Amino acid sequence: MVEIDGMKMVQTRAILNYIATKYNLYGKDLKERALIDMYVEAAMDLNELLMIHPFQPADKKEEHFATMLDKATNRYFPVYEKVLKDHGQDFLVGNRFSRVDVQLLEILLMAEEFKPDILAKFPLLQSFKARISNIPTIKKFLQPGSQRKSLPQEKDVSKVMKIFY
Template sequence: DGFLLFQQVPMVEIDGMKMVQSRAIANYIAGKYNLYGKDLKERALIDMYVEGLFDLNELILTYDYQPADKKEQHLAAVVDKATNRYFPVFEKVLKDHGQDFLVGNQLSRADVQLLEILLMAEECKPDILAQFPLLQSFKARISNIPTIKKFLQPGSQRKSPPRQEDIPEIIKIFY
């Protein structure tokens, strides 16, 4: 019927549009709710940080679906990339910027994306932020913004990691 432009999901209906493509949807929502910076320079920084985080996001998302004999190796790759490549970058950004947020002086899509990555990384390895005090503070600060705090409560729409008993069925569907 043409609603799925590229014949794939996600598809979101918003403001009378049927939007597809995750990043296009996220950018639209970020712009609509003032989470996309005040000018072109801030938007470029937000895009840069978010795109960088997607690389780590992909690695973390596939962790639960690794065969048992590859899981430990995959976790080591997640930890290595997170702690040696990505987290030091964001620790430095927070230090250099000297604000509560990654870009400008208000919450942006980049802050939300970084928080989600930090939470996902901790679900894989609870002490993964041990060497990153600014990221720990960032996580606590952003998690306590009332709307985010509510979203993170049990029973919210935030997706928890898949249950072990569901993984074989998920693998059959997607892989």
């Protein structure tokens, strides 16, 4: 739950859409919003795949890892690479910073935590990651000691598994 502007909000996407709209990060018109939503939903699909990996049973972890890398490098990343190439701009939608840029950056960073060279075949995504990471507020957030969370550690996974299973 997030408390913002006198409201108590739940549901991640509702919160993100509210913040994006409030801070003009949700496109200039309905068409841009639709593109942002479309790219965010795809990003969230990959995000979920990455986030559940640490919680896979030991006997399924290797298979899940291979599937996760395959989908990232053969399904999702090529699409975003093509969007950047076809669009020819610095950002994914409309040549201005939007919430999908933040979402994709987080996924790229998370994917690199699993496999540091995962972006090797995607030069436009590499450039995108560098460009978005250097926006002053994002750069500050990515510094060591920030609130950004890394992948769950084994001790955290054990706690979660005890609680839910």
